Amino acid sequence: MFNRGSIINIRGVGHHTVDAVLRLGYATRFIALTLLNSGPSFRRLHLIIRELYFTGVLSMIIILVSGLFVGMVLGFQGYQTLKTYGSESALGVLVSLSLVRELGPVVSGLLFASRAGSAMTAEIGLMKTTEQLSAMEMMAVDPIARVVAPRFWAGVISMPLLAAVFSAMGVYGGYLIGVVLIGVDDGSFWSQMQAAVDFREDIVNGVIKSVVFGIAVTWIALFEGYDAPPTAEGVSGATTRTVVTSSLAILGLDFILTAFMFQGA
Amino acid sequence: MERSTIDLWVGLFMVAGLGALTILALKVGNMGSLGSSDTYALTAEFTNIGGLKPRAAVKSSGVVVGRVSSIVFDNDKFVARVTMNIDARYKFPQDTSASILTAGLLGEQYIGFEGGAEDKPLAPGTTIKPGLTQSAVVLEKLISQFMMNKAAEGSSAK
Numbered sequence: 001m002f003n004r005g006s007i008i009n010i011r012g013v014g015h016h017t018v019d020a021v022l023r024l025g026y027a028t029r030f031i032a033l034t035l036l037n038s039g040p041s042f043r044r045l046h047l048i049i050r051e052l053y054f055t056g057v058l059s060m061i062i063i064l065v066s067g068l069f070v071g072m073v074l075g076f077q078g079y080q081t082l083k084t085y086g087s088e089s090a091l092g093v094l095v096s097l098s099l100v101r102e103l104g105p106v107v108s109g110l111l112f113a114s115r116a117g118s119a120m121t122a123e124i125g126l127m128k129t130t131e132q133l134s135a136m137e138m139m140a141v142d143p144i145a146r147v148v149a150p151r152f153w154a155g156v157i158s159m160p161l162l163a164a165v166f167s168a169m170g171v172y173g174g175y176l177i178g179v180v181l182i183g184v185d186d187g188s189f190w191s192q193m194q195a196a197v198d199f200r201e202d203i204v205n206g207v208i209k210s211v212v213f214g215i216a217v218t219w220i221a222l223f224e225g226y227d228a229p230p231t232a233e234g235v236s237g238a239t240t241r242t243v244v245t246s247s248l249a250i251l252g253l254d255f256i257l258t259a260f261m262f263q264g265a
Numbered sequence: 266m267e268r269s270t271i272d273l274w275v276g277l278f279m280v281a282g283l284g285a286l287t288i289l290a291l292k293v294g295n296m297g298s299l300g301s302s303d304t305y306a307l308t309a310e311f312t313n314i315g316g317l318k319p320r321a322a323v324k325s326s327g328v329v330v331g332r333v334s335s336i337v338f339d340n341d342k343f344v345a346r347v348t349m350n351i352d353a354r355y356k357f358p359q360d361t362s363a364s365i366l367t368a369g370l371l372g373e374q375y376i377g378f379e380g381g382a383e384d385k386p387l388a389p390g391t392t393i394k395p396g397l398t399q400s401a402v403v404l405e406k407l408i409s410q411f412m413m414n415k416a417a418e419g420s421s422a423k
Contacts (some may be wrong), residue, residue, distance in 0.1 A: 049275050164282055164285040168285035
């Protein structure tokens with residue numbers, strides 16, 4: 001009944017489960033340490049500003065372009081569907097609500113994970129591989145405070161801003177297609193949008209979502225880099241895991257947050 | 266890259282991000298018209314609210330003057346009690362009537378206010394008189410009424 005192969009398989013399952021729980025515990029300790037050591041990085045603001053440049057400014061182009069195109073596609077597709085019901089004037093509502101509530105935070109979060117998150121993992125993983133982190137410890141510099149915390153805060157700050165830029169660009173793209181190209185009435189496009197989009201219910205909830213995604217993505221990216229096995233293979237595996245895990249985390253968290261935010265009305 | 270250049274780009278990035286948020290709040294959302302301004306509460310009782318939902322608009326002459334904040338069922342009088350937050354800029358006379366209307370044939374339901382002739386305005390927290398509220402029109406009732414009338418016409422013509 002218990003041959004050698006199945007015992008090895010069972011042992012493997014147990015090993016993976018224990019390993020996953022261990023890593024989760026380590027990740028929790030890691031984020032707690034990062035938060036505890038964030039004080040110094042706010043006192044030396046130029047560290048955060050440098051990271052903001054790499055995570056935020058350099059992600060702007062991809063966010064601007066994809067926001068514009070997502071908005072334009074929404075404009076086309078929304079118009080085709082709404083035309084069937086003779087309510088083309090609701091195009092602005094459709095474009096803005098889907099962007100502000102869902103697509104803005106989620107798509108920019110996914111782009112952020114693959115554009116900035118993977119870079120963070122690779123950078124920290126390589127720092128570990130080349131023993132730069134150990135060298136810092138030797139010089140009594142805490143690598144969590146010096147390397148990890150500024151990157152964490154830069155990610156948390158830039159994510160909602162990128163999501164807001166994405167949504168604004170998308171609305172503009174929908175406007176370009178709907179009003180300028182197809183010829184939906186300009187006034188009803190904006191006025192119906194303003195009547196339907198609520199500041200507290202829609203925009204603030206979208207910002208909350210993007211802050212949560214920012215925390216999740218940067219946490220995963222930094223932890224994977226910090227925990228990467230110090231080999232070339234290890235760093236490449238950690239980078240892949242960052243993108244996969246943080247994309248899944250974004251989608252899962254989005255479902256939970258949406259269920260909480262929009263359950264009733 | 267030099268530090269001042271990085272500072273400049275990060276500054277531009279922050280301005281762009283916050284600017285996008287402001288545009289979303291003012292141009293896309295309704296922050297500009299009726300967001301954080303002062304409001305006062307009014308209540309009205311309806312026998313049937315139809316499809317009215319919290320956050321539905323309260324309009325007078327077509328202008329949005331407030332929003333429905335809560336709808337509860339009064340178990341003593343068996344009516345729906347609707348609480349509305351009205352923009353403090355607008356005052357309505359005491360004999361203002363409130364009716365539940367529909368925007369278009371299949372549109373959202375909202376509350377329409379029609380001002381009366383009294384001089385005194387409705388004080389915050391007061392309830393609109395039961396005789397001055399008009400419930401939502403239920404399409405099924407309307408159709409059955411129409412059928413009844415037709416049937417009655419048919420039998421009297423014989």
